[in-house]
Amino acid sequence: GAVVSQHPSRVICKSGTSVKIECRSLDFQATTMFWYRQFPKQSLMLMATSNEGSKATYEQGVEKDKFLINHASLTLSTLTVTSAHPEDSSFYICSARGLAVSFADTQYFGPGTRLTVL
Amino acid sequence: ELKVEQNPLFLSMQEGKNYTIYCNYSTTSDRLYWYRQDPGKSLESLFVLLSNGAVKQEGRLMASLDTKARLSTLHITAAVHDLSATYFCAVDMSRTSYDKVIFGPGTSLSVIP
Numbered sequence: 001g002a003v004v005s006q007h008p009s010r011v012i013c014k015s016g017t018s019v020k021i022e023c024r025s026l027d028f029q030a031t032t033m034f035w036y037r038q039f040p041k042q043s044l045m046l047m048a049t050s051n052e053g054s055k056a057t058y059e060q061g062v063e064k065d066k067f068l069i070n071h072a073s074l075t076l077s078t079l080t081v082t083s084a085h086p087e088d089s090s091f092y093i094c095s096a097r098g099l100a101v102s103f104a105d106t107q108y109f110g111p112g113t114r115l116t117v118l
Numbered sequence: 119e120l121k122v123e124q125n126p127l128f129l130s131m132q133e134g135k136n137y138t139i140y141c142n143y144s145t146t147s148d149r150l151y152w153y154r155q156d157p158g159k160s161l162e163s164l165f166v167l168l169s170n171g172a173v174k175q176e177g178r179l180m181a182s183l184d185t186k187a188r189l190s191t192l193h194i195t196a197a198v199h200d201l202s203a204t205y206f207c208a209v210d211m212s213r214t215s216y217d218k219v220i221f222g223p224g225t226s227l228s229v230i231p
Contacts, residue, residue, distance in 0.1 A: 032217060043206060044161075044221045093160055095219075097212070106151060106210075107219055112160040 006110035023094030029074035030096035124222040141190040141207035149210035
């Protein structure tokens with residue numbers, strides 16, 4: 001099956017610092033990667049959609065200058081939370097949709113990154 | 119704007135009982151997914167429903183999709199404690215002009231002895 005990894009799994013940082021989260025598709029090429037945020041006891045909210053080599057498409061209300069997304073290759077997307085504040089503390093989950101037909105029917109989710117901003 | 123609703127949001131059921139979780143959505147889509155999430159964990163894919171009338175079963179769970187009614191159901195048969203988790207349905211818009219998947223609010227299931 002398709003595997004998506006995220007790194008780090010957990011990060012604690014001070015307010016004002018920037019944090020980078022990596023999302024990798026390990027055994028397939030991903031045309032599209034998605035970044036979600038989940039607050040405690042809430043659903044997943046789509047933040048942005050990224051396609052390899054092009055600018056990410058952000059959902060309404062998500063600050064693109066604060067949440068920088070780079071999709072440098074068909075297997076790697078990164079999310080950088082710039083100047084993080086306590087309200088950015090959340091569970092960030094990425095997912096990937098495959099290039100090949102066998103991986104295109106659904107999204108494959110990473111294990112998530114728990115960000116805590118002090 | 120696409121809306122995805124789930125009913126109920128909270129469900130407490132006894133072991134051995136049957137129950138159905140409903141997922142309604144507001145716009146045309148023929149792809150819907152069900153996921154399970156345990157506390158502190160990411161999502162586990164349960165079912166991928168790709169067409170009208172699709173029905174899939176795995177163990178004590180069965181999912182169906184009616185695209186005309188814009189309704190999917192997740193039926194639980196003879197619940198056991200291990201099924202306690204939060205269940206999300208998600209509607210795939212990738213065949214429209216929006217390549218995105220929108221999640222429902224989730225149903226928190228607690229199976230009690």
